[in-house]
Amino acid sequence: MAQKLDNKKLLACCANGAGSSLMMEKAVEKVMKKYGVKPAELRHCPVSEGKTAARNYDVVFCARTFAKTFEGNLGANTTLIPLRNVMSAPEIEKALKEAGLVE
Amino acid sequence: MAETILQKIVERGHYKFVDSVETWQEAVKLSTDTLVATGYCTADYYQQINDCVEKYGPYVVFDHYVAMPHSQEGAGGVLKTSVGFMRVKDVVDFGEDEDGEKKEAKLFFTLASCDPNEHLDNIQQLMGIFTNEDLLDALMEAETPEDILKAEQDFPCEEF
Numbered sequence: 001m002a003q004k005l006d007n008k009k010l011l012a013c014c015a016n017g018a019g020s021s022l023m024m025e026k027a028v029e030k031v032m033k034k035y036g037v038k039p040a041e042l043r044h045c046p047v048s049e050g051k052t053a054a055r056n057y058d059v060v061f062c063a064r065t066f067a068k069t070f071e072g073n074l075g076a077n078t079t080l081i082p083l084r085n086v087m088s089a090p091e092i093e094k095a096l097k098e099a100g101l102v103e
Numbered sequence: 104m105a106e107t108i109l110q111k112i113v114e115r116g117h118y119k120f121v122d123s124v125e126t127w128q129e130a131v132k133l134s135t136d137t138l139v140a141t142g143y144c145t146a147d148y149y150q151q152i153n154d155c156v157e158k159y160g161p162y163v164v165f166d167h168y169v170a171m172p173h174s175q176e177g178a179g180g181v182l183k184t185s186v187g188f189m190r191v192k193d194v195v196d197f198g199e200d201e202d203g204e205k206k207e208a209k210l211f212f213t214l215a216s217c218d219p220n221e222h223l224d225n226i227q228q229l230m231g232i233f234t235n236e237d238l239l240d241a242l243m244e245a246e247t248p249e250d251i252l253k254a255e256q257d258f259p260c261e262e263f
Contacts, residue, residue: 014162015159016155016174018173018174018214018216019163019171019173019226020162020163020171022223022226023226023229023230026230046175063162064200064201064202065159065201066162085165086165087230087233088234
């Protein structure tokens, strides 16, 4: 079955672009595999870079701390998903379901 | 089978057991001690981590008393890639996050990363550890390097 996030661009951001964003990327990857989604791109970067890059992505994941940073920096079709626990695949799955992005 | 991250921590002597600390800043500094002593990072690396936490808040503290102090990818101060482990008996208070949730840690997994491949492998293994509550509980009780290895044997991690 085709998924809404097939061929979409996904981005995970944290302060440093080294630790938690990579964990987020891995957790997102796990959820994508579970649902058989094939995104066009899934990468991680620091919030500083993500702020300007966000408008070119379909979904941006970040720790809740950074949600404010993205205000006014998202594209018309960008969904921001702030996370409490950045490495929780169940939380990511739930948020994507609620946003109607996986089923 | 390749060595696990906890085996590397023990083999490299990158572990420390502490009873209590005054501040989280002191805890972060202590958690880099073994990395400094073995030439994996410079003595002032902790300052970069503390600056980051002060700037962005305690987002390096996760669930179940786990903290992962780290600085930027390719940060100055890192000489070789490794993870330093420290267990503190008394809870270290990192304050509250923006939603008023208390951030506390007893287990420190301090990242020093400059090799992207080894870093990726470390992160994947750490995710297995951080989502393994039985293992985390056992590590909080650890007193010796042998306890670390036994905890891992008793509660193997899921692979990410």
